[in-house]
Amino acid sequence: MTADTMQCLICPGDRRVELRRKPVPQPGPDDVRVRILASAICGSDLHKYRQPQTERDAHGYSRLTLGHEGAGVVDALGPGVTHPAVGDRVVIYHLMGCGHCEHCRGGEPGFCRDLQGFNWVRDGVDAEYVVVPARNALPLPDDVDFEDGALLACNLGTAFGAVRKAGASGDVTLAVSGLGPVGLYTVMMARAMGAPVIGVDVQPSRLQLAERLGIEAVVDAAQTDPVAAMRAFGGGGGVHAAIDTSGVTQARSAAIESLRPHGIFVEVGIGDETVYKLSAPLNARELTLTGSWIFKLYEWEDLLAFVRRHRLPVKDVIGRRCRIDDAVEAFQLADAATAGKIMFDWS
Ligand SMILES: [Zn+2]
Ligand SMILES: [Zn+2]
16 A cells, blocks of 8 residues: 655755655556666756756756656556556656657657656656656566666666767777766776777776776876877877766867867766867867767667676666665765765665
8 A cells, every 4th residue: 555645855956955745646647656666866966956946946846856867666557558567677767758759759759849857847766656658667677676777777878878879899999088977887888898998087086986997097187188198098199989978168178189080079968068169170180079868768678788798897886875864965975076876775
């Protein structure tokens, strides 16, 4: 028997999060309700955490439940749902489209004109229960735990989408700027694909973690010129591809500057502005600049298979596990950007 109300986390901004109680949501005709068993703090949640409260109040974001990285068990179905079934283990795909436009039909709901996201239009996954369209509940195999499910939902999926766009392989030198959880997973996956990787950050603890995960080279951009280091790593002429997960203008620009002719830059991290300050026009080196936003619905099985086949040590990136009651402290820790991934255990 489900209670009438549930615990959930909201984020008023100004570096605050608060626990609240809300009614347990009821699934609409084509929805499922998922009992959350694991959720995680994302870099994009920190973006919200640091926003001014006035801004978040004006958009109504401060009322909505936070969180978009979640996994759990289907607990109730809308009357139109035939799949998944109650009791199924699922990961929540957090870009929710109309389900019938060309983009949704193509497995890319992120491009849907009616796109809905958590803590934007809908209540998020940092709650005991969340309601999502049935098509957004992806099957989680029995041998993958819920914690890994929450990591697959966003950070691992984001890294997978990015390394594919960068064309990572054994003969592609790759630079990854920003070594937070997404950056570290990008390194892990690119290494599994055989690519030599150099990582850039300004936090010594993150650089050390990347080294423990088997990266070839790291550069502390606070101490050393990152462009020179990345170019040298690529044999002097530059690297074949660079992925920025930091969202910082300076880091993005450095990553593009480090590319050799025909190099590919993949923008992943969220920044306040999309400005590139470059020393030469793109045509001089015929560079490709592209963006990558998590992964596609049709890539779910490939992503799962990749992580399992290569036995990626995905838990090594977790810096802290706690209950949602410790959310205030957990967000303070995440805000300091020194810890690894922070997980909430709801079981
Ligand atoms: Zn995320
Ligand atoms: Zn659509």
